[in-house]
Amino acid sequence: QVQLVESGGGLVQAGGSLRLSCRASERTFRTYAMGWFRQAPGKERVYVAAISRSGGSTDYSDSVKGRFTISRDNAMNTVHLQMNSLKPEDTAAYYCAADNTISQVKWASDYWGQGTQVTVSS
Numbered sequence: 508q509v510q511l512v513e514s515g516g517g518l519v520q521a522g523g524s525l526r527l528s529c530r531a532s533e534r535t536f537r538t539y540a541m542g543w544f545r546q547a548p549g550k551e552r553v554y555v556a557a558i559s560r561s562g563g564s565t566d567y568s569d570s571v572k573g574r575f576t577i578s579r580d581n582a583m584n585t586v587h588l589q590m591n592s593l594k595p596e597d598t599a600a601y602y603c604a605a606d607n608t609i610s611q612v613k614w615a616s617d618y619w620g621q622g623t624q625v626t627v628s629s
Contacts, residue, residue: 509533509618511603516623519593523627527588529603529620536584537561542612543577543588545599546622552602556588557609566609571597593627600624 510532519525529541542557556567556577565577576589586603601623604616611617 509536509539509605511605511618511620513601513603513620513623516601516625518626518628521593521595521627521629523593524589524591525593525625527590527601527603527623527625529586529588531584531586531605533584537581538607539605539618540607540609540612541577541579541586542604542606542609542616543586544602544604544616545597545625546602547596547599550599554613555601557612558586559609564609566613590625593625595627595629598625598627 513529515527540559543555544552545555546552558565558577562579574592579586603620605618606612606616
């Protein structure tokens, strides 16, 4: 069972950038599609972005398209989320997820990290 640990969250001013990382324990990391979700206080967890096993395909929610970039390093068992032009509405706990395909990551991930907090001040 893959274990996921997120890092890189913090406090940043609007317009700034942060890079989140998620490291997987599993040596078969390259067999998982990976994704990021976020959950703001009092709201449901929502999908942010996903990347295929090879990294050749990516997918983004409309709210982050053009500002966020998901990438992965299979040699380091790590997936990243580069977040630029941050807005106060991006404030949330960000969670890493893993499953077999991008579609499964988006709709029914089996594996989740514990989350990392991102706070964007206005």
